[in-house]
Amino acid sequence: MGNLVWHEYARFVSIAANCYAMWAAFWGIYYRKFFWDFLHGIVRAPGGIQPAASDSIFISIIVKAPVVQLLSFVLAFVILSLERPLPFLKDSSIHRSFPIRIVLLLLQTFLGMLFYQLPASFEAARAAGDLHFFPSTVHTHAEDGIDFEIRLCPALQKKPAAPAPEFDAVEDASPAKAPQDPFAPPYTPGLFLGEVKDEFEGREYVVLFNKYSVVPHHFLIVTKEFQSQTAPLFPADLVQVYLFLVAAKKAGRTFFAFYNCGDLSGASQPHKHVQILPLDDPDGPPVEKLAREAKTDREDQPFSLPLPYANHVRRLPASLPRAAPEALEPALAAASMAVLDLAIQTVRHAPAHPRGPPSYNVLLTLEHVHCVPRARECAALALAPGGDALPVNALGFAGMLLVKGEREMDAVVARGVRSVLAESPNMPSRAGVDEASLVQNRGAKSRELACPAGVQNVEARGIGASEPEAETRDVEDLTNTSH
Known part of the structure; x- marks a missing residue:
């Protein structure tokens, strides 16, 4: 027996x-x-x-x-x-x-x-309770030729409410008084995927699963040492993120990256992190269709998509996914700084922009860099007379909105996704404006922003670099005065 x-x-x-x-x-x-x-x-x-x-x-x-x-x-x-x-x-x-x-x-x-077996790691983290997964359903909403995705996730209503990130408090506080940093060691074993180091600049990063995942295998690239989420993406950051996208493509998968910069961008943590999300559609997020259809005189010419909010896009060289790592930095830095330069100009000319450093959202795919300047708190979008609000971060401007209930989804569909997105940044669209002429009008020295040396100056000063003195004062005014 x-x-x-x-x-x-x-x-x-x-x-x-x-x-x-x-x-x-x-x-x-x-x-x-x-x-x-x-x-x-x-x-x-x-x-x-x-x-x-x-x-x-x-x-x-x-x-x-x-x-x-x-x-x-x-x-x-x-x-x-x-x-x-x-x-x-x-x-x-x-x-x-x-x-x-x-x-x-x-x-x-x-x-x-x-x-x-990465998915095994994801399931193991979920089984251990280190990772919380919220099931959802995706509804496609066609509007003006764009198939927007509205992801309905009622389970998020049960997610613990996190306090709003206090960027200044984290930067100014002593280590003993600083708020708890979920991205600092010791790392939660089930969320920790590994570490990477930039070969040329020596910057170190930690790769972690997103603790609260709506999409399986959503992970983060986090700076190992604390850097503020108000800082721009530096060349090493861009290279590391882009190489992950390339590696995913070689494995037959499509991922894209997004970065919420600043306290008006929808950022949930003050420790600098880029999020990488898998997609079922091999063509990328919905706005990529518009970006591919855009016509420019030159490959390196920035442009805006025909959307009802300010946005700036730069096309990347078609050969970039096959380039060596050392060739990625100049191309990615030039593209990123070109759209960031335009975003700062948009902020400078926006009367509605509040006092403080600029906030913006960045999207990075294998083909494009997108930048959307923000002037309004991400959760300040009223959907109904009752005062409900819809948080919008970079995913929304990729064409992928997240709602927690049927009422929110009905309100978004009734109003229109484009209108909902237009209300969140509170920035007028620059579609139809000659982006190239805006860059040229900055003067010859402003083009130094597009080189890695210019980016290093961005790190030192926080916003712009290598500009004429008058332009520098304009940028500093953003942090010292209210429009």
Whole structure:
């Protein structure tokens, strides 16, 4: 009797393990990585590690072609067909053979140890309670040729309310009195995915799962040392984020990045972090369709999309995803600083902009850099006479709105997504304005903003760099006076 109990227990363990193996192998096809590349590899810019030449065979059969994942999937199916025997296998010599089972299970163990299982990490973090996942449904709302996404997530109503981030308090407070930083070590084990270091500037970053996820595998790139969320993205930040997008594309997945800068941008934490979100649509977020259709005289000419709020876009070189890491920094820095320069000009000429440093949202895809200046608190958008508000951050300007209930969704649809988005930044649209002429009117020295040296000056001063003295005073006025 005892032997029968142990036999049934072992069979159930085998069934459970191979069900997991099939699930892990399926996701391993999308997230291709040789798990043991860190043993001989060299730590460089992300994907994180440059595998050693001795690992080339594993890179070929796991990353370049998912051979190991497919074998693991098929092998799991074979083992399950023995444990819950198919009719033609029942009572056969293969079905009764323990040695065959042992060999197959050992082979499955070996295959499963070879490839990295990010979704398994996500599920493990969720099971441990380190990560909270809120299920949602996506509704497509077509408006003026754009298929906006409205994600309905009623479960978010149960999410603990977080206090509004106090950027100045964090920057000015002593370490003993500073608010708790969720991105500071020690890191929650289930959320921690790894660390990366910029090869050229030495900046270090931590990769963490988003603790409160509405979309699976939503993760963050966080500066290891504290930097303020009011600071612009520096060249090293842009390079690291872009390389993650490139790595995802090579693995057959589409991700895009967004950055909420400043206290009016929808940022939830004062510690500098860029968010990276997976997409089911290989064409990217909804606004990318508009960006691709935009016509410019030159590839490096900034432009605005025909949307009812101020926005600035710069197209990236088509060859950039294939470029070496050292070639990424000049192109990304030039594009980022071009749109940031225009966003600051928009803020400077906006009477509604409140006192303080500029707030804006940045979207980064493999093809474009978008920047949307903000003049209104993200949650100050009234949807109904009762005073309800809809928080809008960078995701909204990517064409992806998040609502917590049917009433909010009905209000958004009734008003129109474009109108809702126009109310949040409270910035007039510059569509139709010659963006190139705005840049040229800044004078020859303003073009230094588009080079990495200019970005380093941004880090020192916080907003602009390498400008004529009169222009510098204009920028400083943003932090010292109210319009």
